Amino acid sequence: MIDGTPKLKVLLIDDQPDSLNAMSSRLESEGYAPIATSDAQSAWQHLDDGVAVVVTELDVAKTKGVEVVRFAKQHAPHAIVIVVSAEPDIGLAVAAVREGAFDYLTKPVDPSDLVHRIEMALSRRRMAAEIASLHLQLNEKHGLQNMVGNSPAMRSLYEKIRLVADTRSTVLVTGESGTGKELVARSIHHLSKRKNESCIPINCAAIPETLVESELFGHEKGAFTGATDRKQGFFEAATKGTLFIDEIGELELGLQAKLLRAIENRTIMRVGSTKETSVDVRLVAATNRDLAEHVKNGHFREDLFYRLKVVELKLPPLRQRKEDIALLVQHFIAEISADAERPVRDIDTEALEMMKNYSWPGNVRELRNTLEGMIVLSMKPVIEASDLPTHISNHNESQAIIKPGMTMSEIEKEAIRRTLQHTGGNRTKSAEILGISLRTLQRKVKEFGL
Incomplete structure (x- = not known):
């Protein structure tokens, strides 16, 4: 606790006097204001007294199992609930967490460990409030609901997205793999006048080279073997909307010339056709390559490069915005745990610091995938340092x-x-x-x- 701040109230419910006294004494010595009671029924009257944390035994007089958690969350949704059980029971622990409990402890409870869990819970609540506030601010000011980060680099990026979104200018998004280039493209679309139309992504690296032209511009029936019907390409499908071309550095030179013509003339020609078709498309392209170097080497057309680079938005790698890692971790924990129906709610201080110290060569994508791998295999409410993959823990040990x-x-x-x-x-x-x-x-x- 910080000196000078109001003491946080902690409601303790336990029918064993020795345990109750030990927890109460330790919390008081740490600067908390414990309210100790041995009866759940009489304890509920304190829920409206500004209680910040409820520590309750799961099996107390006249109240059974997760009903204790359910009642506490219904009457004091703001409070953090930590449950205690005489016997370890994974099923009961998962049920309690699903009802809204933050953590689950078994007896005998170590008072020092309890203080540590409470501090973790309070830290998580502050972080969750910060994430919610950041999302609200970004949504209200920028319309960037899916982007997470409060670092100077990201704030600068948000402002540039807002400024460029409602223009017709072509945008080139650059950055390493996994930094979130498609999120930038979708945010530009969402903030533009085209937001009610389609935003269609195409990844040039994921399509066989022989099919890229047909995918982009469409084809006529009989244009090539297997073309049994006329097909609309992505340019036509995205008319009045936004076309996001990812990995544009993978386009072969012949197609680069056709793309340049489509951008400049706002017309395309289907494969096998002699007729031009007008298109009204906002183009956002992305690459993780150094296109300027590819221009020098003759692998990318200089005229297309400058036509794409009307506005360039550079995404910083995660290692250059480590102050955002805590926000990203809490955001992904909440998202993944909900999708996977897992009880994970937080990460302890040591594990978080180890994640901050790691270089994340795969950027935000690697961070999310790492968290998902840990969460789906966990039935604990908190990720600990021992849960981290060895390449992350070994990296930290080498520092x-x-x-x-x-x-x-x-x-x-x-x-x-x-x-x-x-x-x-x-x-x-x-x-x-x-x-x-x-x-x-x-x-x-x-x-x-x-």
């Missing part, structure tokens, strides 16, 4: 604490920071590990601004 040129003060600060990170912010445990008094640790934390 040395002491580096050449560091001062003793810097080394001390880093040792304290990593120990607090390891204990999830538990200062008592950190002081024990570091071999110093709690008072000394608190002074150092204040001194180093940790």
Whole structure:
């Protein structure tokens, strides 16, 4: 708890006096305001007293199983609920989490662990509020519901999207694989006057080279073997809307010339036809290649390059906006857990720091896929460091604490920071590990601004 802030109320419900007293005493020493009761029925009257957290045994007098959680969430939806059970029961734990419980503990409850879980829950709630607020702001100001990030680089990108969206200018979106180029294209479409029409994506790398022209411009019946009917291409299908051409650097030179003509004249010619067809399409292209270098090497037409690059939007790789990782992780945890019907609700401090320290060569796509792999295999409410793939945990282990040129003060600060990170912010445990008094640790934390 931070000095000077109002004490958060924690409602404790347990029919065992020793357990109740131990939890209450520890919470009070940590700066919380515990309300201890042994009877669920009498405890409910405190739910309207501004209780921030409810810690309840699942089997208390006259109230059974997840009914405790259901009642608490119905009458105090703002409160975080942590359930305690005398026996480990995975089925009961999953049911409790589905009813809205944040965490599940088994007896005997370690008071230090309880404090740690409460702090994690409060941190998650603050993060969830920040994500919700960010999404609301982006939606109201920019219309960017599916993009997550609050870093300066992303805020600059949002503003550029807003400015270019309602023009007819061709846009080239550049960035490494997995950075979210299609999300940018869809946001441009959503903010434009064309938003009620189709936004059609085509990935040049995913279509056989012999079929790309037919896919883009369509073909007439009998134009080639297998062309049994006239087919409309993506340009015609996207008329009055937006056509998003991904991996445009994969187009062969002959098709580049035809694409340039379609952009400049706003007409296309189906394969096998001699008649031009007018199209009204907003074009957004994307690439993870250095097109300027391809122009120099003769692999990409210079005239098409400059025609596409009327406006260029560059997406930063995830390693250059690590301050967004916590937001992205919480966003994906909520999304994936809901889709997979898993109880995962949060990530602990150590695991999150390890994810922040990883370089993410596959960017946001790799981050999401990594989280999905962990979540679908988990029946726990919190992702821990031990759940991370070895390539991420090994990467973190290889990061040395002491580096050449560091001062003793810097080394001390880093040792304290990593120990607090390891204990999830538990200062008592950190002081024990570091071999110093709690008072000394608190002074150092204040001194180093940790």
